[in-house]
Amino acid sequence: MAQHSAQTASITPAALHRLVQEGRAPRVLDVRTPGEFRTVHIPGSYNVPLTTLREHRAELLSHLDEEVVLVCRSGARAEQAERALAEAGLPNLRVLAGGMNAWEAAGAPANRGDARWDMERQVRLVAGSLVLATGLVGVFVPGAHLIGTAIGAGLTYAAISNTCAMGVLLSKLPYNRGPRTDIRTVIAELRGDLRAKA
Incomplete structure:
Protein backbone atom coordinates (compact mmCIF):
# COMPACT_ATOMS: atom_id res chain seq x y z
CA MET A 1 0.00 0.00 0.00
CA ALA A 2 1.36 3.41 -0.94
CA GLN A 3 2.43 5.83 1.73
CA HIS A 4 0.31 8.95 1.75
CA SER A 5 1.90 12.33 2.15
CA ALA A 6 0.39 14.75 4.63
CA GLN A 7 0.39 17.44 1.92
CA THR A 8 -2.62 17.31 -0.41
CA ALA A 9 -1.84 18.33 -3.99
CA SER A 10 -4.33 20.82 -5.42
CA ILE A 11 -5.21 22.50 -8.68
CA THR A 12 -6.78 25.92 -9.09
CA PRO A 13 -10.05 26.40 -10.97
CA ALA A 14 -8.19 28.49 -13.57
CA ALA A 15 -5.62 25.74 -14.17
CA LEU A 16 -8.28 23.02 -14.45
CA HIS A 17 -10.40 25.15 -16.77
CA ARG A 18 -7.36 25.75 -18.97
CA LEU A 19 -6.69 21.97 -19.20
CA VAL A 20 -10.34 21.38 -20.14
CA GLN A 21 -10.19 24.06 -22.87
CA GLU A 22 -6.95 22.55 -24.23
CA GLY A 23 -8.54 19.09 -24.42
CA ARG A 24 -6.20 17.74 -21.72
CA ALA A 25 -8.80 17.46 -18.95
CA PRO A 26 -7.95 15.01 -16.17
CA ARG A 27 -10.62 12.64 -14.85
CA VAL A 28 -12.83 14.76 -12.55
CA LEU A 29 -14.62 12.92 -9.73
CA ASP A 30 -17.25 14.88 -7.82
CA VAL A 31 -17.64 13.33 -4.36
CA ARG A 32 -20.73 15.29 -3.25
CA THR A 33 -24.15 13.73 -2.84
CA PRO A 34 -26.20 13.04 -6.00
CA GLY A 35 -28.57 15.86 -4.97
CA GLU A 36 -25.72 18.37 -4.77
CA PHE A 37 -24.24 17.08 -8.03
CA ARG A 38 -27.56 17.51 -9.86
CA THR A 39 -27.77 21.12 -8.66
CA VAL A 40 -24.45 22.12 -10.22
CA HIS A 41 -21.37 20.28 -11.47
CA ILE A 42 -18.38 20.61 -13.76
CA PRO A 43 -19.23 19.43 -17.30
CA GLY A 44 -17.78 15.98 -17.92
CA SER A 45 -17.30 15.16 -14.23
CA TYR A 46 -18.40 11.88 -12.67
CA ASN A 47 -20.47 11.71 -9.49
CA VAL A 48 -18.92 9.25 -7.03
CA PRO A 49 -20.24 10.21 -3.58
CA LEU A 50 -17.64 10.03 -0.82
CA THR A 51 -19.29 7.05 0.91
CA THR A 52 -19.43 5.12 -2.39
CA LEU A 53 -15.82 6.01 -3.17
CA ARG A 54 -14.63 4.80 0.25
CA GLU A 55 -16.57 1.53 0.01
CA HIS A 56 -15.51 0.73 -3.57
CA ARG A 57 -12.11 2.38 -3.91
CA ALA A 58 -10.38 -0.91 -4.81
CA GLU A 59 -12.86 -1.45 -7.68
CA LEU A 60 -12.35 2.11 -8.91
CA LEU A 61 -8.55 2.00 -9.04
CA SER A 62 -8.25 0.04 -12.29
CA HIS A 63 -10.66 2.45 -14.01
CA LEU A 64 -8.91 5.66 -13.03
CA ASP A 65 -6.12 6.35 -15.47
CA GLU A 66 -3.64 9.20 -15.51
CA GLU A 67 -4.55 12.24 -13.43
CA VAL A 68 -7.63 12.52 -11.21
CA VAL A 69 -9.06 15.74 -9.78
CA LEU A 70 -11.44 15.40 -6.83
CA VAL A 71 -14.19 17.96 -6.28
CA CYS A 72 -16.72 18.76 -3.56
CA ARG A 73 -18.37 21.99 -2.45
CA SER A 74 -15.44 23.57 -0.59
CA GLY A 75 -12.62 20.99 -0.65
CA ALA A 76 -13.02 19.13 2.67
CA ARG A 77 -14.77 16.01 1.33
CA ALA A 78 -12.48 15.96 -1.70
CA GLU A 79 -9.47 15.87 0.65
CA GLN A 80 -11.02 12.88 2.47
CA ALA A 81 -11.53 11.16 -0.90
CA GLU A 82 -7.93 11.94 -1.85
CA ARG A 83 -6.67 10.29 1.35
CA ALA A 84 -8.84 7.20 0.74
CA LEU A 85 -7.64 6.76 -2.86
CA ALA A 86 -4.00 7.53 -2.01
CA GLU A 87 -4.07 4.93 0.79
CA ALA A 88 -5.42 2.42 -1.76
CA GLY A 89 -2.42 3.16 -3.99
CA LEU A 90 -3.70 5.59 -6.63
CA PRO A 91 -1.10 8.22 -7.66
CA ASN A 92 -1.60 11.54 -9.45
CA LEU A 93 -4.45 12.82 -7.29
CA ARG A 94 -5.31 16.47 -6.89
CA VAL A 95 -8.10 18.35 -5.15
CA LEU A 96 -9.84 21.30 -6.78
CA ALA A 97 -8.77 24.20 -4.54
CA GLY A 98 -11.88 25.78 -3.03
CA GLY A 99 -14.16 23.19 -4.66
CA MET A 100 -17.29 24.13 -6.59
CA ASN A 101 -17.48 27.38 -4.61
CA ALA A 102 -14.21 28.52 -6.21
CA TRP A 103 -15.09 27.04 -9.64
CA GLU A 104 -18.33 29.05 -9.76
CA ALA A 105 -16.66 32.19 -8.37
CA ALA A 106 -14.10 31.96 -11.20
CA GLY A 107 -16.94 31.98 -13.74
CA ALA A 108 -15.95 28.58 -15.12
CA PRO A 109 -18.66 26.63 -17.00
CA ALA A 110 -21.05 24.49 -14.97
CA ASN A 111 -24.03 22.28 -15.71
CA ARG A 112 -27.02 23.33 -13.60
CA GLY A 113 -30.15 21.51 -12.50
CA ASP A 114 -32.80 22.11 -9.85
CA ALA A 115 -31.48 24.22 -6.98
CA ARG A 116 -30.86 22.35 -3.72
CA TRP A 117 -29.09 23.33 -0.55
CA ASP A 118 -25.50 22.12 -0.35
CA CYS A 164 -18.89 15.69 9.92
CA ALA A 165 -21.13 12.99 11.37
CA MET A 166 -24.20 15.21 10.90
CA GLY A 167 -23.32 15.67 7.23
CA VAL A 168 -23.00 11.90 6.81
CA LEU A 169 -26.44 11.40 8.38
CA LEU A 170 -28.01 14.14 6.27
CA SER A 171 -26.47 12.68 3.10
CA LYS A 172 -28.59 9.55 3.65
CA LEU A 173 -31.88 11.49 3.41
CA PRO A 174 -33.86 10.93 0.17
CA TYR A 175 -33.54 14.66 -0.61
CA ASN A 176 -29.76 14.27 -0.85
CA ARG A 177 -29.49 10.74 -2.18
CA GLY A 178 -31.54 11.10 -5.32
CA PRO A 179 -31.16 8.07 -7.56
CA ARG A 180 -28.98 5.45 -5.90
CA THR A 181 -25.35 5.72 -6.98
CA ASP A 182 -24.55 2.26 -8.27
CA ILE A 183 -20.85 1.46 -8.49
CA ARG A 184 -21.45 -0.67 -11.61
CA THR A 185 -22.96 2.36 -13.38
CA VAL A 186 -20.02 4.56 -12.33
CA ILE A 187 -17.50 1.97 -13.58
CA ALA A 188 -19.42 1.55 -16.86
CA GLU A 189 -19.27 5.34 -17.37
CA LEU A 190 -15.53 5.35 -16.62
CA ARG A 191 -14.93 2.44 -19.04
CA GLY A 192 -16.91 4.25 -21.76
CA ASP A 193 -14.68 7.27 -21.31
CA LEU A 194 -11.57 5.08 -21.48
CA ARG A 195 -12.78 3.52 -24.76
CA ALA A 196 -13.51 7.00 -26.16
CA LYS A 197 -9.93 8.08 -25.35
CA ALA A 198 -8.38 5.00 -27.00
Missing part, protein backbone atom coordinates in the same frame (compact mmCIF):
# COMPACT_ATOMS: atom_id res chain seq x y z
CA MET A 119 -24.51 19.88 2.57
CA GLU A 120 -22.70 22.57 4.58
CA ARG A 121 -25.82 24.76 4.53
CA GLN A 122 -28.02 21.85 5.60
CA VAL A 123 -25.67 21.10 8.52
CA ARG A 124 -25.78 24.74 9.62
CA LEU A 125 -29.60 24.75 9.47
CA VAL A 126 -30.04 21.52 11.45
CA ALA A 127 -27.34 22.29 14.03
CA GLY A 128 -28.53 25.87 14.52
CA SER A 129 -32.18 24.80 14.81
CA LEU A 130 -31.35 22.13 17.39
CA VAL A 131 -29.26 24.51 19.47
CA LEU A 132 -31.96 27.19 19.30
CA ALA A 133 -34.77 24.74 20.17
CA THR A 134 -32.91 23.15 23.08
CA GLY A 135 -31.93 26.58 24.39
CA LEU A 136 -35.58 27.68 24.40
CA VAL A 137 -36.82 24.38 25.87
CA GLY A 138 -34.07 24.65 28.49
CA VAL A 139 -35.90 27.64 29.98
CA PHE A 140 -38.68 25.25 31.02
CA VAL A 141 -36.92 21.88 31.16
CA PRO A 142 -33.75 21.76 33.24
CA GLY A 143 -30.84 20.13 31.42
CA ALA A 144 -32.30 20.44 27.90
CA HIS A 145 -29.59 22.98 27.05
CA LEU A 146 -27.02 20.18 27.34
CA ILE A 147 -28.21 18.84 23.98
CA GLY A 148 -27.10 22.12 22.41
CA THR A 149 -23.79 21.83 24.25
CA ALA A 150 -23.31 18.33 22.82
CA ILE A 151 -24.04 19.61 19.31
CA GLY A 152 -21.50 22.40 19.81
CA ALA A 153 -18.93 19.82 20.92
CA GLY A 154 -19.72 17.72 17.85
CA LEU A 155 -19.27 20.69 15.53
CA THR A 156 -15.97 21.56 17.21
CA TYR A 157 -14.76 17.99 16.72
CA ALA A 158 -15.97 18.09 13.10
CA ALA A 159 -13.86 21.19 12.46
CA ILE A 160 -10.76 19.74 14.14
CA SER A 161 -11.02 16.32 12.46
CA ASN A 162 -12.31 17.68 9.13
CA THR A 163 -15.20 15.19 9.26
